[in-house]
Amino acid sequence: MTQPSPLISTADLAARLGDPSLRIIDASWHLDGRDASAEHLEARIPGAVWFDLEGVSDHSSPLPHMLPTPDAFAEAAGALGVSEGDTVVVYDTAGLFSAPRVWWTFRLMGAKDVRVLDGGLPRWTAEGRTVESGAATAPTPALFTATPRTGDVADLPTVLAALTGDAQIVDARPEARFRGEAAEPRPGLRSGHMPGALNLSFKTLLAEDGLMLRGEALSARFADVGLDLEGPIITSCGSGVSAAILTLALAELGRDSAVYDGSWAEWGGRDDTPVVVG
Numbered sequence: 001m002t003q004p005s006p007l008i009s010t011a012d013l014a015a016r017l018g019d020p021s022l023r024i025i026d027a028s029w030h031l032d033g034r035d036a037s038a039e040h041l042e043a044r045i046p047g048a049v050w051f052d053l054e055g056v057s058d059h060s061s062p063l064p065h066m067l068p069t070p071d072a073f074a075e076a077a078g079a080l081g082v083s084e085g086d087t088v089v090v091y092d093t094a095g096l097f098s099a100p101r102v103w104w105t106f107r108l109m110g111a112k113d114v115r116v117l118d119g120g121l122p123r124w125t126a127e128g129r130t131v132e133s134g135a136a137t138a139p140t141p142a143l144f145t146a147t148p149r150t151g152d153v154a155d156l157p158t159v160l161a162a163l164t165g166d167a168q169i170v171d172a173r174p175e176a177r178f179r180g181e182a183a184e185p186r187p188g189l190r191s192g193h194m195p196g197a198l199n200l201s202f203k204t205l206l207a208e209d210g211l212m213l214r215g216e217a218l219s220a221r222f223a224d225v226g227l228d229l230e231g232p233i234i235t236s237c238g239s240g241v242s243a244a245i246l247t248l249a250l251a252e253l254g255r256d257s258a259v260y261d262g263s264w265a266e267w268g269g270r271d272d273t274p275v276v277v278g
Contacts, residue, residue, distance in 0.1 A: 027102035070146035081139030091117035100244040110147035167232035180277035189268035233257040
């Protein structure tokens with residue numbers, strides 16, 4: 001049976017506005033520190049609530065925006081009016097950047113029907129579709145029952161095992177950072193990549209119009225870097241955000257993959273993990 005696409009078009013979302021089972025989430029987050037919550041107040045898709053990627057994370061970890069506990073996630077999702085049985089559409093203001101990370105988190109925590117808006121808010125506004133601004137009415141709290149999916153997240157021991165052939169690792173960082181020719185944006189991290197890792201910058205998965213590639217054009221991107229779509233796959237990046245874009249693309253192709261939650265923020269910050277430059 002063909003799996004449903006994890007993406008939804010702006011036209012399809014527009015046709016569903018007003019559906020009582022629909023929950024729209026603004027998952028915007030910026031590496032440069034821009035205030036995504038303020039931008040949400042300036043312009044958002046009608047009915048959208050803002051999900052704080054950094055706020056809803058494991059604050060006991062020194063690593064950035066690591067997955068929260070199931071209980072903490074359930075509390076945050078419920079406060080936004082989302083239950084695990086709702087239809088959830090996630091978008092961001094970049095087009096396709098941080099939304100896949102929140103899509104992956106909701107799916108991992110047991111959301112039954114969660115999709116990413118292809119092209120995000122830029123596509124929505126370019127088509128002249130309605131946006132709203134200002135303070136919104138607080139959502140009616142809901143009960144989200146978290147039932148985490150196994151296999152969707154990879155930890156350090158899992159990735160270390162992958163180096164011996166247990167799985168393929170594909171890294172979403174730009175080539176210069178992957179090769180160690182450009183410094184990491186987070187201070188204190190070594191430059192380079194994991195031995196045997198493949199490099200596929202997430203930007204190469206997007207067409208000129210900002211939409212994700214589909215079908216053979218998408219699978220060709222993975223084939224070009226030597227990834228075997230039939231084998232086990234772990235996606236990685238700088239801090240677990242753009243890795244989820246690769247996981248979203250693989251899901252579009254009907255393939256499962258695990259996101260290395262710590263990604264290079266963990267691997268490159270240790271002195272006991274192997275690093276290759278070049």
